[in-house]
Amino acid sequence: MKFSGFKVVKEALTGHRGWGPLWRDPEPQAAYDIIVVGGGGHGLATAFYLAKEFGQARVAVLEKGWLGSGNIGRNTTIIRSNYLLPGNEPFYEFSMKLWENLEQETNFNSMVSQRGIINLIHTDAQRDAYRRRGNAMRLAGADAELLDREGVRARLPYLNFDNARFPIKGGLMQARAGTARHDGVAWGYARGADQRGVDLIQNCEVTGLRIENGAVQGVETTRGFIGAKKVGVAVAGSSSRVMSMAGMRLPIESHVLQAFVSEGLKPLIDTVITFGAGHFYISQSDKGGLVFGGDIDGYNSYAQRGNLPVIEDVAEGGMALMPMIGRARLLRAWGGVMDMSMDGSPIIDRTPVEGLYLNAGWCYGGFKATPASGYAFAHLLATDRPHETAAAYRLDRFARGHLIDEKGAGAQPNLH
Amino acid sequence: MLIPHPLLGLRDAQEFTYLGDAALIGRPAPEAGEAAFCDYVFLRDNPAGIHRELWFHEQGDRSWLVVTRNTLTHEILGAELATDVARRSA
16 A cells, blocks of 8 residues: 555545555564564664665564554654764764655655754853854754844744843754654554565564574564574663663663643744753644653653653743743643663664674654664664764773763763 | 651652662772773663662752662662661672
């Protein structure tokens, strides 16, 4: 089944009887060439690019729940490539370019909307830092524009420009950034992978990794043993749990990050606004809900829910930035479990176990990275060489001292 | 979350700042070598379930506590002074 305008009209006229399931529900085979553990955004993207770009057909994705049941369904849908460091920015810009062509590639409406992002500036020092970041972005082929106070006011007249603590002095804008329909991203990749022969196996939890003579043989699951030449683990949030089955300790702590959506309102915010100084960022969904969030709760958690003090902190940030939202009612709050790595950057690498590969440590930034993460992990799984934009995401960079520390804050698992 | 401070009773977790795994009390000896320090600085057990962790009572009596907490439910199972824990393991 191919989605098209013609198909929509035809189904509308014939009672919508021709829409089939988007993917099969296959029984696991005895063995595969490559098993991807984790049927979230990154795992499904990995399987999609393995099949599409690297000609791998004997691939399975194992998911303990249902497809897209983790952080791909729990984020705030922002896509952007506004990083600073050379190890990061080319990767995220590669991701941005994949986002721009995602719907054509997957033939699925993922509602990619390049509505832009504005990072607010409050001090001269912050303007210098953002000017440097914008230049780094442009050097990597991304777009960036420094706005002065009036430039921000022309676009976002409803912000409080004269907050006593954080008056708005300008902003760094990336016009190509925006949002995407998060579940639609997972579904598009799942359908595309399934169409290319990948087995998507749900309700199949990996309970052990079978390793003999230092090489992976396959995985033990709740649906029996499944053999594999290569196993790629893409289970951010639970990376430490899964990799402990291989006896590994990771430079990662799991933390809970909360997000919020208000009741549906009329069109108000036509971009993404980040107020870093106030630990607050916001956008508006196509349905009208204000989607916003702030910082992690700050303690180890696998609970997928947070506590009230952070909700209060985020609400205070929102009120400081745009007092007009004070009367909007909060519709939902939820939490997701983040792989907080020790330098704030991800890991896409081989492991000391032959045939076992790791994709982890995405901190808060996993959603925007979904396409490039999948592409780079597929590249690594298929060719045993890192993708050129992901070559810095090594597992041993901590021991070698080659951290990718955007914030310059040293070893701590609560960066970004 | 309410933390049962051994001296002050139940205190709001907001009064505390969080450091992480209580194993950080056991800093390697200065001559332990680079690999030991790398493990100490960067690697974590990160368990799902019972976790012993360091909380600092910053807006209180400024004591360090070792809090035992379930990371799956946020249930707090106990707290003791980190100095007591450190002396026991010394």
